[in-house]
Amino acid sequence: MYETNYHRASSIDDAVAQFAKGTDSKFLSGGQTLLPVMKQRLAAPSDVIDVAKIKDMIGIDVSGDTVTIKAATTHYDVAQSDAVQKAIPALANLASMIGDPAVRHRGTIGGSLANNDPAADYPAAVLALGAVVKTNKRSIAAEDFFKGLFSTALEDGEIITQVSFPVPAKAGYAKFPNPASRFALTGVFVAKTKSGDVRVVATGASQSGVMRVAPIEQALKANWAASALDAVTIPASGLLADIHGSADYRANLVKVMGQRAVTAAG
Amino acid sequence: MGVEGIGARVVRKEDRRFITGQGRYVDDVKMVGMSYAHFIRSPHAHAKVKGINSAEAMKMPGVIAVLTGQQIVDDKVGNLICGWAITSKDGSPMKMGAWPAMAPETVRFVGQAVAVVIAETKNQAKDAAEAVVVDYEELPAAADIKTAIKPGAPQLHPEAPGNIVYDWHLGDEAAVKDAFSKAANVVTLELTNNRLVPNAMEPRAAVAHYDQAEEHYTLYTTSQNPHVARLVLSAFYNIAPEHKLRVIAPDVGGGFGSKIYIYPEEMVALWASKKVGRPVKWTGDRSEAFLTDAHGRDHVSKAEMAFDKDNKILGLRVKTHANFGAYMSLFSSAVPTYLYATLLSGQYVIPAIYAEVIGVYTNTTPVDAYRGAGRPEASYLIERMMETAARQLKVDPAELRKKNFITAFPYQTPVIMAYDIGDFHASIDAAMKAIDYAGFPARKAKAKADGKLRGIGVSCYIEACGIAPSKAVGSLGAGVGLWESAEIRVNPVGTIEVLTGSHSHGQGHETTFCQIIAERLGVPISQVSIVHGDTDKVQFGMGTYGSRSLAVGGTAIVKAMEKVEAKAKKIAAHALEASESDIVIENGEFKVTGTDKSIALPMVALAAYTAHNLPDGMEPGLKETAFYDPTNFTFPAGAYICELEVDPGTGKTSFVNFVAADDFGRLINPMIVEGQVHGGLAQGIGQALLEGAVYDNTGQLVTASFMDYTMPRADDLPSFQLSHTTTLCPGNPLGVKGCGEAGAIGASAAVINAITDAIGNNKLEMPATPDRVWHAIHG
Numbered sequence A: 001m002y003e004t005n006y007h008r009a010s011s012i013d014d015a016v017a018q019f020a021k022g023t024d025s026k027f028l029s030g031g032q033t034l035l036p037v038m039k040q041r042l043a044a045p046s047d048v049i050d051v052a053k054i055k056d057m058i059g060i061d062v063s064g065d066t067v068t069i070k071a072a073t074t075h076y077d078v079a080q081s082d083a084v085q086k087a088i089p090a091l092a093n094l095a096s097m098i099g100d101p102a103v104r105h106r107g108t109i110g111g112s113l114a115n116n117d118p119a120a121d122y123p124a125a126v127l128a129l130g131a132v133v134k135t136n137k138r139s140i141a142a143e144d145f146f147k148g149l150f151s152t153a154l155e156d157g158e159i160i161t162q163v164s165f166p167v168p169a170k171a172g173y174a175k176f177p178n179p180a181s182r183f184a185l186t187g188v189f190v191a192k193t194k195s196g197d198v199r200v201v202a203t204g205a206s207q208s209g210v211m212r213v214a215p216i217e218q219a220l221k222a223n224w225a226a227s228a229l230d231a232v233t234i235p236a237s238g239l240l241a242d243i244h245g246s247a248d249y250r251a252n253l254v255k256v257m258g259q260r261a262v263t264a265a266g
Numbered sequence B: 001m002g003v004e005g006i007g008a009r010v011v012r013k014e015d016r017r018f019i020t021g022q023g024r025y026v027d028d029v030k031m032v033g034m035s036y037a038h039f040i041r042s043p044h045a046h047a048k049v050k051g052i053n054s055a056e057a058m059k060m061p062g063v064i065a066v067l068t069g070q071q072i073v074d075d076k077v078g079n080l081i082c083g084w085a086i087t088s089k090d091g092s093p094m095k096m097g098a099w100p101a102m103a104p105e106t107v108r109f110v111g112q113a114v115a116v117v118i119a120e121t122k123n124q125a126k127d128a129a130e131a132v133v134v135d136y137e138e139l140p141a142a143a144d145i146k147t148a149i150k151p152g153a154p155q156l157h158p159e160a161p162g163n164i165v166y167d168w169h170l171g172d173e174a175a176v177k178d179a180f181s182k183a184a185n186v187v188t189l190e191l192t193n194n195r196l197v198p199n200a201m202e203p204r205a206a207v208a209h210y211d212q213a214e215e216h217y218t219l220y221t222t223s224q225n226p227h228v229a230r231l232v233l234s235a236f237y238n239i240a241p242e243h244k245l246r247v248i249a250p251d252v253g254g255g256f257g258s259k260i261y262i263y264p265e266e267m268v269a270l271w272a273s274k275k276v277g278r279p280v281k282w283t284g285d286r287s288e289a290f291l292t293d294a295h296g297r298d299h300v301s302k303a304e305m306a307f308d309k310d311n312k313i314l315g316l317r318v319k320t321h322a323n324f325g326a327y328m329s330l331f332s333s334a335v336p337t338y339l340y341a342t343l344l345s346g347q348y349v350i351p352a353i354y355a356e357v358i359g360v361y362t363n364t365t366p367v368d369a370y371r372g373a374g375r376p377e378a379s380y381l382i383e384r385m386m387e388t389a390a391r392q393l394k395v396d397p398a399e400l401r402k403k404n405f406i407t408a409f410p411y412q413t414p415v416i417m418a419y420d421i422g423d424f425h426a427s428i429d430a431a432m433k434a435i436d437y438a439g440f441p442a443r444k445a446k447a448k449a450d451g452k453l454r455g456i457g458v459s460c461y462i463e464a465c466g467i468a469p470s471k472a473v474g475s476l477g478a479g480v481g482l483w484e485s486a487e488i489r490v491n492p493v494g495t496i497e498v499l500t501g502s503h504s505h506g507q508g509h510e511t512t513f514c515q516i517i518a519e520r521l522g523v524p525i526s527q528v529s530i531v532h533g534d535t536d537k538v539q540f541g542m543g544t545y546g547s548r549s550l551a552v553g554g555t556a557i558v559k560a561m562e563k564v565e566a567k568a569k570k571i572a573a574h575a576l577e578a579s580e581s582d583i584v585i586e587n588g589e590f591k592v593t594g595t596d597k598s599i600a601l602p603m604v605a606l607a608a609y610t611a612h613n614l615p616d617g618m619e620p621g622l623k624e625t626a627f628y629d630p631t632n633f634t635f636p637a638g639a640y641i642c643e644l645e646v647d648p649g650t651g652k653t654s655f656v657n658f659v660a661a662d663d664f665g666r667l668i669n670p671m672i673v674e675g676q677v678h679g680g681l682a683q684g685i686g687q688a689l690l691e692g693a694v695y696d697n698t699g700q701l702v703t704a705s706f707m708d709y710t711m712p713r714a715d716d717l718p719s720f721q722l723s724h725t726t727t728l729c730p731g732n733p734l735g736v737k738g739c740g741e742a743g744a745i746g747a748s749a750a751v752i753n754a755i756t757d758a759i760g761n762n763k764l765e766m767p768a769t770p771d772r773v774w775h776a777i778h779g
């Protein structure tokens, strides 16, 4: 690791102010992505602004039809939350499948979304549920937030403060983990909104990051059942291919995981 | 058996230290004035080093020196050696290219060191390394066997035309030809034995210190065999004569073979410590481990087996290409030859065998022995062959094996090995019973109704441990003897130190070896300590690998103990005024049989050291040494059966059951044996399902971290059902055979046989990832 200056921010405003002071600042939340990269000398921030202890950034709130998760809430806390388990069980289930216990006790939803790893789990839920990402500056709709591999709508120094998820009528997530990293080789999140809209999102599959899967959405709109996908074929073009999964294998996974997500959603 | 004697499930003495974080590993060693080394490694698989400019780096804070490959050559530090000479079919010696500790002219794999920075701190060394400019001229690379043996392929070493190290053979080609001409059926099989990265939990490390006053070096290193390291460093690398070099391998966190070898980094640390006049520490990180620890396996083979009309085997023909990587590592040449082809008879009567092995250079990390070393490759080939044959001949795979089992011992195979003892029917019967083999078809049908493909796979392995005797291995080209030494010191108050040339890096010697003493002398194991891993303390030793520590090292302890007992009996007889032949040892007492007269061991020991009243002419003291050279290998064997399900939607494999019936001879500590089997099975299953080192065609290691290299985790593995059938090894007084590698040797074939059974397609390579299995199902 290169030398860096560490600051523990006391508030969101403090974090933003500290960030502005550094020549090449980075927010640090759970550190599960940033720290390994720094240790390998692949990132060299001048200043690291730790947001994980800011009180206003930790916690879960369910009111009416909205689940709000503050950005520095850990995957573990989301997975264990009674309120999330009741309102959007698929979301708690997704959080329980991220990484391993050590990662879940440190890693946070804000860090995961800001990083937008093409194989991360949360982006699938955020996009499928039509969540809103709130920052210190604005509210960003899920559609506008993800911008391809490892890139988002966030501007330099903009900090995610919370994410609001509308409670769906039904939702399910099925993940096929990469055997080595345990990120999603392909994960599919299916949701039926209370107004009857169907949104299906695959993560880990596409070369351009988290993506909606139109053929599955159409099939499920007509018939919300796993068997409705039997006749669907997912094209392999544009899908990722690596030693763990060829593009045609991932295309198959999009369909199979989609079916399993529908079954899980009930 | 006493509560701590042979056969007792004694909790490991060393675990308190390890579990509470008090183990002392090489990286824990700190010395006054210590400096830190960081290596500059080639990013290219094949390139000329045209220049190294360290001017900027030398100006950076804390930098003590930047040393290059040319300097190490100029200082006449020897090239790395390969210690087993193999002769090709045509009688020519194997063809080896030079391997300097740091490359002065040409780099041949990604990760090969070209220079080293020595600085006050590790971070300063790393910072300065980034400022060293290395001018490379890239060359085309041959990253796999197929590419390397093609005409016109990039050539690695001028000494080895066509990238061929040797073209070796074993067995009787004419007899095999004859056998095939009489065959009713011939079964052929092509397979790959995938390359593995050892990944010991503790990365390699070295701390080197040169004492100018004494002209003496000390090296702390992560070694499985510190005496061999000293011998090689002294005799071949010109670091220092043996009496001026102390090698210490303290607690070592796993080796699996990868810490047998003397690597460039510890050579450079020693050399640099004298050059800079400071102790030098190098601790590798995980990325360096992936790139520079010797890898394992990597064979491509074609095999044919001939059967008569009654399904009895007539002959076996095997042609194997073995990938050695860019240089010949210390024991690499022996692995695909004398540790592989000699085991190709498996558990079967095969009247004629002929094996050809072609060793190939590629622009990849050097390959050497890794848990099992040659025997997993042999066992995988034979056991995949038996399963393939059963399917082709339409007979039950277990029955086909039984029909061909060796049943009379000793049995001379056509490929050197003479099996001393075994009972292969007993193992397979125990395994079949444990897994309810007969009930499998009903379970398969039920799984099918649930949408799952269920399969069962058998693997009957035999392996050879405690490679020996020295005279025989010498005649086959080994550069060392393969005996072991032990010294037993009974201290004046009766506590005991056992100095052994074996080295524990996870095997539990500090417990098992104490149990042997407890059994014989009736001393509690708390009164016994095991001393190992230090060339200044232990007389000599060949170290730990090839599951040799108990069969060879343990026997040396028994031999030393016999001498101690003989002397102690004389002292006891003298003290008790009895005849020496009437003295028996019971529960730590020397007794006169048939009387109530006795003297306890501490009193005998005290008498030996006070020397006030010893038999006439007897030397004082109670300390004996033994060197033990076995008469033969030992032959652990067993049967593994795996039952699993494949999800046809994803190709994912889930275990239903995995049973193991092993014959390791006598078990000293069954709990430790089970631990060894669990670990071995995890590695064997890891090879079958998860692990595989992958290079791209430019020679970059794609699987260079745990994000891409799938290490087995607890939830990837089933709960193992272990059992033992026992035939005592006749070759050593303990009757033991060795258990350290069996799991890794036998497990892979059981898994692949089960998957291919489940999916009804025999064409499947390791690792059988979900992607591969899904494609094998759906085309």
Ligand SMILES: Cc1cc2nc3c(=O)[nH]c(=O)nc-3n(C[C@H](O)[C@H](O)[C@H](O)COP(=O)(O)OP(=O)(O)OC[C@H]3O[C@@H](n4cnc5c(N)ncnc54)[C@H](O)[C@@H]3O)c2cc1C
Binding pocket: A026, A027, A028, A029, A030, A031, A032, A033, A034, A035, A051, A071, A072, A097, A098, A099, A100, A103, A106, A107, A108, A109, A110, A111, A112, A114, A115, A117, A119, A120, A121, A122, A154, A158, A159, A160, A161, A181, A182, A183, A184
């Ligand atoms: C072994 C391992 C396994 C993993 N497995 C999975 C998995 O299965 N699925 C999965 O989805 N993920 C997985 N992860 C990633 C994990 O979920 C991380 O926690 C996550 O990607 C980053 O979150 P973090 O809180 O640790 O962020 P950090 O590492 O602290 O930060 C990541 C990035 O986000 C920025 N950032 C952090 N917080 C904010 C904020 N509030 N506003 C703006 N920018 C911010 C940082 O500046 C940095 O660029 C794994 C990680 C590891 C180490």
